[in-house]
Amino acid sequence: MTFLTGWGRTAPTPARLARPRSAExxxxxxxxxxxxxxxxxxxxxxxxxAAQNAGGLVVDCTAxxxxxxxETTGLVTxxxxxxxxxxxxxxxxxxxxxxxTPGTRHVTVGGAVAADVHGKNHHVDxxxxxxxxxLTLVTAGGESRVLTPADDLFWATVGGMGLTGVITEAVFRxxxxxxxxxxxxxxRTRDLDHTLETMTATDDRYRYTVAWIDLxxxxxxxxxxxxxxxxHASREDLPRGARGGDPLxxxxxxxxxxxxxxxxxxxxxxxxxxxxxxxxxxSRPGSFVQGLGPFFHxxxxxxxxxxxYGSRGFVQYQFLVPFGEEATLRRIVxxxxxxxxxxxxxxxxxxxxxxxxxxxxxxxxxxxxLDIPAGRRGLAELLRTFDDxxxxxxxxxxxAKDSRMAAGTMAAMYPRLAEWRKIRxxxxxxxxxxxxxxxxxxx
Amino acid sequence: xxxALGTVDAVLLLGGRSEIGLAIVERLVRDGARRVVLASRxxxxxxxxxxxxxxxxxxDFDASRPETHGEVIDAAVKLVGDLDVVIPAxxxxxxxxxxxxxxxxxxxxxxxxxxxxVSIGLHAARxxxxxxxxxxxxxxxVAGVRVRRANFVYGSAKAGLDGFAQGLGxxxxxxxxxxxxxxxxxxxxxxxEGMTLAPLSSTPGQVADAVIAGLRSDAEIVWVPGLxxxxxxxxxxxxxxxxxxxxR
Ligand SMILES: Cc1cc2nc3c(=O)[nH]c(=O)nc-3n(C[C@H](O)[C@H](O)[C@H](O)COP(=O)(O)OP(=O)(O)OC[C@H]3O[C@@H](n4cnc5c(N)ncnc54)[C@H](O)[C@@H]3O)c2cc1C
Ligand SMILES: NC(=O)c1ccc[n+]([C@@H]2O[C@H](COP(=O)([O-])OP(=O)(O)OC[C@H]3O[C@@H](n4cnc5c(N)ncnc54)[C@H](OP(=O)(O)O)[C@@H]3O)[C@@H](O)[C@H]2O)c1
Numbered sequence: 001m002t003f004l005t006g007w008g009r010t011a012p013t014p015a016r017l018a019r020p021r022s023a024e025x026x027x028x029x030x031x032x033x034x035x036x037x038x039x040x041x042x043x044x045x046x047x048x049x050a051a052q053n054a055g056g057l058v059v060d061c062t063a064x065x066x067x068x069x070x071e072t073t074g075l076v077t078x079x080x081x082x083x084x085x086x087x088x089x090x091x092x093x094x095x096x097x098x099x100x101t102p103g104t105r106h107v108t109v110g111g112a113v114a115a116d117v118h119g120k121n122h123h124v125d126x127x128x129x130x131x132x133x134x135l136t137l138v139t140a141g142g143e144s145r146v147l148t149p150a151d152d153l154f155w156a157t158v159g160g161m162g163l164t165g166v167i168t169e170a171v172f173r174x175x176x177x178x179x180x181x182x183x184x185x186x187x188r189t190r191d192l193d194h195t196l197e198t199m200t201a202t203d204d205r206y207r208y209t210v211a212w213i214d215l216x217x218x219x220x221x222x223x224x225x226x227x228x229x230x231x232h233a234s235r236e237d238l239p240r241g242a243r244g245g246d247p248l249x250x251x252x253x254x255x256x257x258x259x260x261x262x263x264x265x266x267x268x269x270x271x272x273x274x275x276x277x278x279x280x281x282x283s284r285p286g287s288f289v290q291g292l293g294p295f296f297h298x299x300x301x302x303x304x305x306x307x308x309y310g311s312r313g314f315v316q317y318q319f320l321v322p323f324g325e326e327a328t329l330r331r332i333v334x335x336x337x338x339x340x341x342x343x344x345x346x347x348x349x350x351x352x353x354x355x356x357x358x359x360x361x362x363x364x365x366x367x368x369x370l371d372i373p374a375g376r377r378g379l380a381e382l383l384r385t386f387d388d389x390x391x392x393x394x395x396x397x398x399x400a401k402d403s404r405m406a407a408g409t410m411a412a413m414y415p416r417l418a419e420w421r422k423i424r425x426x427x428x429x430x431x432x433x434x435x436x437x438x439x440x441x442x443x
Numbered sequence: 444x445x446x447a448l449g450t451v452d453a454v455l456l457l458g459g460r461s462e463i464g465l466a467i468v469e470r471l472v473r474d475g476a477r478r479v480v481l482a483s484r485x486x487x488x489x490x491x492x493x494x495x496x497x498x499x500x501x502x503d504f505d506a507s508r509p510e511t512h513g514e515v516i517d518a519a520v521k522l523v524g525d526l527d528v529v530i531p532a533x534x535x536x537x538x539x540x541x542x543x544x545x546x547x548x549x550x551x552x553x554x555x556x557x558x559x560x561v562s563i564g565l566h567a568a569r570x571x572x573x574x575x576x577x578x579x580x581x582x583x584x585v586a587g588v589r590v591r592r593a594n595f596v597y598g599s600a601k602a603g604l605d606g607f608a609q610g611l612g613x614x615x616x617x618x619x620x621x622x623x624x625x626x627x628x629x630x631x632x633x634x635x636e637g638m639t640l641a642p643l644s645s646t647p648g649q650v651a652d653a654v655i656a657g658l659r660s661d662a663e664i665v666w667v668p669g670l671x672x673x674x675x676x677x678x679x680x681x682x683x684x685x686x687x688x689x690x691r
Contacts, residue, residue, distance in 0.1 A: 001575075001617070010447035014575045014619040036574070048447060054525075054619060055575030315447050380448040380474070403447035406475055439525060440444035440452065 004058060007306050008047040009313035010374050010403055013054035013436055015039070021063050023079075023136065023144060023168040029059055030166060030432065031142035037434030040162040042108030043083060046115065047316040048403025049436035050161050056434060059166055061110050069094065074174040075133065080110030080167045085252070085300075092250035092292065096174040097232065099131035103347075105252065105297050110167045115400035116159035116360040118367075120208035120296070123352040127362050128172070129158035130355045136169040140428040144168065149356075156423040159357030161399050163433050163443060164424055177232045179247040182208070182295040184230040185287050188280070192223025192333055196326060196366070199227065199350045207231045208295070211348040214280050215336050215370065216273045222337050223330075225348065226283040233289050252293040252300070272342045299345075309373050315403050317383055318369035320351065320361065321395035328393040329366050332386050336370070339382065343370035358420035361398040369401065380404065399437065407442040417443075444525065445576065449659045450475040451527035455519045457504055457563055458533025459483035462632045463582060465494075466651035467530055472497045474655070478523040482515055483533075506533045506559030507551065516566045528658070529567045530580045531560055535597075536634050542596040549596045556600035557607075564611055571620035579622045580654055581608035585666075588626060588675050593691045612663060623657055625650065627667040641691065643668055 001014035016034075020026045030038055036056030043062065044051055052058070064081035067090070074096050078087060084098055085105035091097060100112070100119045107117065113135065118127040125131075135147045137157055145165075147154040157164045185206070189195040195211055203209045206229040217224045235247055299305055306314070321328045336343070347369045354363040361367075372379060387409045390397065396413035397405050411417055421443070437443070445451045454471050456464045459481030468479055472495040479497045482504035491499040500522045504515045519526060535552050542549035564579065571577035586594055587601025605624060612622030627650045629641035650667045657665040666672040678686075 001619075003619070008447060011445055012619075014617075049444065054444070055573055313447070374447055380450055383448075384475075404450065405446075406450075407452075407477065436444050440446055 002058075004041070004044070004052045005313070006044060006046050006048045006050060006052070006403065008315055008374070008403055009306060009309070009311075010315065011049055011052075011436070013049070013052050015053045015056055015058040017058050017060055019060040019063050023064070023138065026059060026061075026064075026138050026166050026168055027142045027144060029057065030138050030140065033057065033432045037432055038166070039433065039435040040080075040110060040114070040166045042081065042111030042114075043106050045102075045104055045107045045111065046400040048401065049440060050115075050400060051111075052436040053434055054436055054439075061108060061166070061168075064168060069096065069174070074176060075171060076174050077169065077171045078109045079169055080108060080113075082109050083107065084109070084112065088292070089250060089252070091174060092177070092180050093246070093248045095176055095178070095248060097177045097292075099125060099173060099175055100128045101296050103297060104300055105293075106300065109170050110162075113158055113167055113170050114160060114162045115398075116355060116357045116362070117400070118349075118351070118362045120210045120349065122362055123203050123209065123350050124207055126353055127355055127357075127360060129155075129357050129360060131172045132158065132170055133173065134171045135167055137165040137167055139165040140430065140432040152423050153427055155356045156358055156420050156427070158355060159360030160420070160424070161359065161437060161443075162435060163438055164427050165433060175232075177248070178235050179233045179238060180250040180292050181233040181238060181247075181289045182230040182292060183233040183237045183287070184228060184290045184295060186283055187227040187229075187285050188283065189225045189227060191221055192225075192330060195223055195225040195227070195348065196329075199348075203229070203350050205229075209350065212279070212283075213333070213346045213348050213368070214276045215333070215341060215343050215346045216276050217280075218337055223333050224280065226280060228283075228295075230290070230295060237289055239289060250292060252291075252297070268342060272344060275344065309371075310375075312373065312375040314371050314373045315379070315383075316369060316371050316401040317386070318367060318398040318401040319386065319390045319395055320363060320365050320367045320398070321390060321393045322363065322365040325393035325395065326366065328389050328395065329368065331389060332368070335382075335386075341370070341372055341382075342376070343372055346370040358416040358423075359399065359414055361396065361400070363396075365395065367398075369398075384409075402437070405441065407440070410441045445527050451658075452476055453478040453480075453523040453526055454528045455480045455482065455523075455526050455530065455567075457482045457515075457529070457531040458506070459486055459501065459504070461532035461534075462634070462647040463627070463630060463650050464530050464532030466647040467532075467580065467654050469494055470651050470655050471528060476527070480519045480522055482519065506555045506563065509558065509562035512562045512566045515563070516570050520570060525574045526567070526570060526577050528578050528580060529571070530582070531563055531567070532582050533559065534582065534634070536594075537597060539594050539596060552596060553600045556597065557603040560604050561607055564607065568611055568615055568620065568622075572615060572618045575619035577620050578658060579608075579611070579620070580658070581605075581622060581624050583608060583624050583626050585626050585628045585671055585675060589679050589686065591689050591691070592687055593689065621661070621663075623654075623662060624664045625654055625657070625667065626664065626671065628671050643671055643674065
């Protein structure tokens with residue numbers, strides 16, 4: 001038995017871990033599923049209990065790493081355990097980039113599909129599922145099925161958090177790039193309204209956009225943000241000095257390692273305020289060219305940064321409210337700021353159209369994500385209040401980040417849950433695929 | 444499943460009418476538990492009490508019939524799925540004078556206060572080990588920390604229970620399941636009705652508050668009130684000649 005947690009390091013549970021080397025081995029494990037069921041796991045970057053299975057079997061997919069690229073179409077066929085990090089390292093020098101990348105490269109293709117992940121380009125490119133042409137899924141009986149967007153089971157699997165089967169392979173379209181750099185514009189906004197206005201007015205000029213909100217700013221400055229927006233740089237965009245070398249050179253790596261141990265309470269209002277203040281001031285408005293790594297995955301520079309939150313771990317709260325429900329966003333931001341909630345990085349993003357994934361998170365609207373130490377007093381009640389506001393506004397919480405939502409809340413936020421359940425029950429009538437998240441949310 | 448902030452979902456109370464037990468359950472429900480099983484003698488047929496918005500089930504359970512205990516745990520799992528918190532809260536206090544005069548009654552009380560906990564505890568542990576999570580909250584007592592002349596039948600059963608619970612916790616170590624031992628002093632309530640108050644007494648609600656705090660911090664032993672821990676550090680080493688003369 002091995003104890004597993006998500007990235008937030010809360011609620012560990014033991015499971016038997018298996019690391020199959022082929023799709024056939026996956027099928028064999030599923031056929032011999034134990035009573036407590038089977039859960040798929042990638043790199044464990046979901047924050048909560050999505051890739052855990054107390055007392056059961058967890059299939060670690062990270063040994064399934066084969067891939068191929070069709071250089072004319074940009075179509076990639078990748079095994080589910082391949083990380084976007086390794087994929088980028090292979091694709092970028094060949095002039096291709098993944099269609100969607102989350103805020104860390106250290107996720108697997110399987111995890112990206114199961115959570116239907118979104119990136120800074122959601123407002124123009126939607127989420128990962130929108131770029132898939134097919135999936136291979138090992139279903140409850142242990143058979144391998146190839147699914148396309150014409151299948152219901154395909155859209156129950158995209159965003160389905162691993163509960164329809166184990167994905168072993170995915171085929172998706174990549175995008176051509178000329179360089180491994182991004183042309184970035186940085187702007188600072190005065191307050192929340194200014195942030196929303198600016199993003200609404202000019203987001204569409206950029207492929208990638210995100211706002212970092214200084215949650216600790218109060219009063220008239222509440223919601224002040226740093227807007228970072230950019231596009232893949234062309235060769236001409238590169239500064240003269242950099243034009244000589246390989247424009248597609250890509251050598252990302254982690255520079256720093258977080259200490260293996262950090263005291264609880266290291267992140268407190270004082271240290272976080274100082275960090276936020278420094279970040280806001282350091283983010284000088286202007287335009288420049290930046291590497292893919294620093295632009296998309298600044299957190300990947302510190303390996304194991306999640307340990308900084310101490311032994312009790314942390315929760316990430318990411319919600320979405322539809323356009324027109326900005327009042328709810330404002331209400332939550334002002335409450336967070338009034339309560340002095342310590343969040344290291346609070347990120348606001350404007351979403352475009354979602355995919356047909358029945359449990360997919362993104363939909364047109366605003367999404368805010370923040371990290372909070374789990375030991376904070378009164379946190380459970382505070383987040384439950386936010387849940388209610390979000391549900392009332394017709395919004396939802398992101399399952400890949402969730403570790404504490406109640407089952408009833410989830411059902412209220414995902415109106416297509418019943419439809420999803422029906423398809424899942426047909427594909428897995430005996431409940432072979434199970435995770436702690438599924439138990440907690442009665443999925 | 445217990446969530447990242449310690450909120451649980453399904454609770455089983457054995458001794459389904461226990462004042463302390465119900466006070467714990469009420470708090471767990473207030474914090475978000477959705478499913479409750481109350482197991483007690485002659486339970487079925489009655490109306491389940493309303494506890495917040497939780498779905499409440501009743502089950503028959505007699506602590507003095509260990510041969511039925513396996514089925515009780517299985518039935519509870521059938522009703523609510525994984526058990527997040529199991530609270531064996533049944534017990535009888537009785538009176539030492541009665542036990543002195545009626546050894547059979549004394550043995551029967553011990554069979555409930557100790558034997559019943561052993562069998563239901565082992566069955567609950569089997570299930571919790573299998574599911575890889577969950578906490579058994581064992582209601583011990585300071586009466587068992589150092590047994591007194593004034594109630595040595597009850598006290599010795601609690602001493603046995605306390606030792607059993609600690610051993611069970613050690614046996615479960617590494618399984619994901621846990622045991623929390625609760626050691627209240629004198630609790631003002633039904634069980635102690637008519638008795639004169641002892642120093643450092645508490646109410647069922649205070650015991651329950653301490654249990655909730657203990658569950659949040661993954662405590663192994665909880666004294667209620669906390670000061671009793673200190674007091675018993677002294678009591679434990681008092682010379683026998685003095686201890687023997689403790690009035691109650
Ligand atoms: C620093 C950081 C930044 C992030 N930023 C973003 C972001 O910007 N946008 C975003 O959308 N997400 C973001 N995430 C969340 C992350 O992208 C998702 O949680 C993703 O699912 C993690 O992939 P993983 O391989 O680690 O999967 P795991 O965490 O191991 O698993 C996640 C889920 O996928 C399922 N799963 C994994 N592999 C398979 C498989 N082969 N078959 C079937 N099911 C499978 C699991 O059962 C589980 O339900 C971020 C996470 C971190 C830590
Ligand atoms: N009260 C105190 O001062 C105190 C102090 C320290 C520890 N404790 C312990 O805390 C626990 C709870 O006590 P409490 O104060 O809540 O007392 P309580 O209200 O009297 O509850 C005890 C429960 O045990 C049940 N019970 C007795 N024999 C049983 C049997 N054979 N099978 C099934 N159930 C049986 C009783 O059921 P019925 O409803 O059918 O009678 C009663 O509901 C007990 O273990 C007690 O020893 C109490």
